[in-house]
Amino acid sequence: MTDTLLDHRAEGPASAPPLLLGPSLGTSTRLWDKVAPELSITHRVIRWDLPGHGGSPADLIAAGATVGDLAALVLSLADSLGVERFAYAGVSLGGAVGLQLAAHHPERVSSLAVICSSSHFNGEKPWRERADLVRREGLAGLAETADSRWFTPGFTVPELVDDHRKADPEAYAACCDALASFDIRGALPGITAPTLLIAGREDPATPPAHLREIADAVPGSSLTELSGASHLAPAERPEAVLAALRTHFDGYPGRGMEVRRQVLGDPHVDRAQSRQSPFTARFQDFISRYAWGEIWTDPTLSRRERSMITLTALVAHGHYDELAMHIRAARRNGLTPDDIAAVLLQTAVYCGVPAANSAFATAQRVLAEEVGEEEA
Template sequence: MTTKTLNHRAEGPTSAEPLLLGPSLGTSLALWDALAPELAVNHRVIRFDLPGHGGSPAGLIGPGATVGDIAGLVLRLADELGVERFAYAGVSLGGAVGLHLAVHHPERVSSLAVICSSAHFGGTRPWQERAAAVRAGGPAAMRELAGSADGRWFTPGFTVERLVEDHRAADPDSYAACCDALAAFDLRGRLAEVRTPTLLIAGREDPATPPAHLREIADAVPGASLTEIPGASHLAPAERPEAVLAALRGHFTGFAQRGVAVRREVLGDAHVDRAQARQTPFTARFQDFISRYAWGEIWTDPTLTRRERSLVTLTALVAHGHLDELAMHVRAARRNGLSADEIGAVLLQAGVYLGVPAANSAFAVAQRVLAEDGDI
């Protein structure tokens, strides 16, 4: 019985944040050979093969396939692996899959890197013609295309024979279906909807998706950043792995660093220093989770101001009776610009909807904290 799951390889600790790596058309998960072991130090790296490429079976997609169809296979793989939310990096078609996920399934993608890719791939006709030629020529057409792969993928004089061989061996019908997906892909009108922290990486010598294509995405996606890799063509992770690795590390591990900075700004140095001093090997992963996810992603999201986030946080803590946390966040609310009167108004509002006992306890905590700090 033919499996319906993309072939994949998982590396790194199972408890670490998942990072999915998507390949380009004609290649396999071997595209990430130089980077995956390094990225797996801090992530649960899951790299996959496109349909009919590498170890993935043919027949997962057919004529008229879309990037959304491939993205659906990626989500199915994540679901089968028990991965709900993940970071994602993809090259070319793999990058287009990442953009589709960020637009259509933003709740699944924590951060995104789009490498040597585009929000559109030069119109439908060239891809339709390539798909038709491959369907008509079969394996011979794939061998012919593989013969020109170096010129499309790498700067002059560079090659990775393993990837060229993967191109030769790809299933023609699946390859053609991926061409159909590229022909139909155009997300230019929806890039502004992306709220996932996004890094664009361009190969400065890339003829297929030149830096202007990545710049177009960076200009449209709020808060996105762009890195250009000198001396790299279309498969930058294979040709300039060190430079791509440095950019990805800075992007994907930067959440914890930004999170610690924001945590200090909101909660104060003394609190964060105490938390770090109490950290043990047993609690280290939890502290990293708090810094990376709560402070590095949620508190840095520009949709709400820090002032507004304090209003929400105070109410939530009163609702659940987390009085120790409430004391900490009363001080945080003052740092975020709330006055003592405004904090009192929040607690009074909570009393209406959460009950007098909850508000009574909350007022006692807030009064003590505000009095200690000389605010009342």
């Protein structure tokens, strides 16, 4: 019996919030190879292939297909996996499927990211012509020009070009039919899912203006433009796409940055941010997401309790510069000088007297500075 489901790949904990990732025309799940593993840390990531692409059966789609037909296949896949409500991100045709789902099945989409896509793809004619060409001549010719349509000059991902070459021509042409008839502009104002638009500034297929048009129509949406990115941004600028998707789907580093400022104070965070360089950018993102966006936001312990634990850990490892910073943070979190002294006295027993001696000296200096600032 012919398989009636889209081929897919699932990653991440089964209990994590589901996130579906949709591909661009001519590609496969490999489009997400540099992004999906990181997203799967916090989500159950489900990548899917278009009909006739990757491992999906070609006969799931036929001539005259619509984006609505593709959206129905995605919902069937989600149903088969027991996924009722999900976050969704898609590139180009995969992004159009996301818009279709968010507009016509709002109860299923919790959050949406549309990458290098459009609400209308420049009308019917170019896609009807491409469909006719592929039905006559196959995909070899189009695959030869894939790099110029997908990437900035000099960049390529051979595996994706190979996916293009190996796609089923009739299924590819049917996907072109779907793009030809797609125009969802009238439904955009009704989309209620939190929506992020990501545009590649050097994308010739769906230029930033197409994403701005969606952003202007979808209430509360936001737009990010990526320099040095063409049409397949997740393959060409994976770190930038990953950072944008994490912020959108997880609230990081936005939520983490807010907590970081509350605990450490604006002057400290501003200094750290001003010193950030391309070399340290990923580390700063790591801090905001994990230390401040996950650990410090966990309601199991109060911030006061977390400060006490942090002071003890820093004394134990001799990190006295960090200790000074966190003594200031402890004061913001409600610890009095007597509370801090009691914590440091506890460390004398379990971390050693010399460590506690250095910690008391650091604390005395910081607290004296605080008094001086108050008197000034």
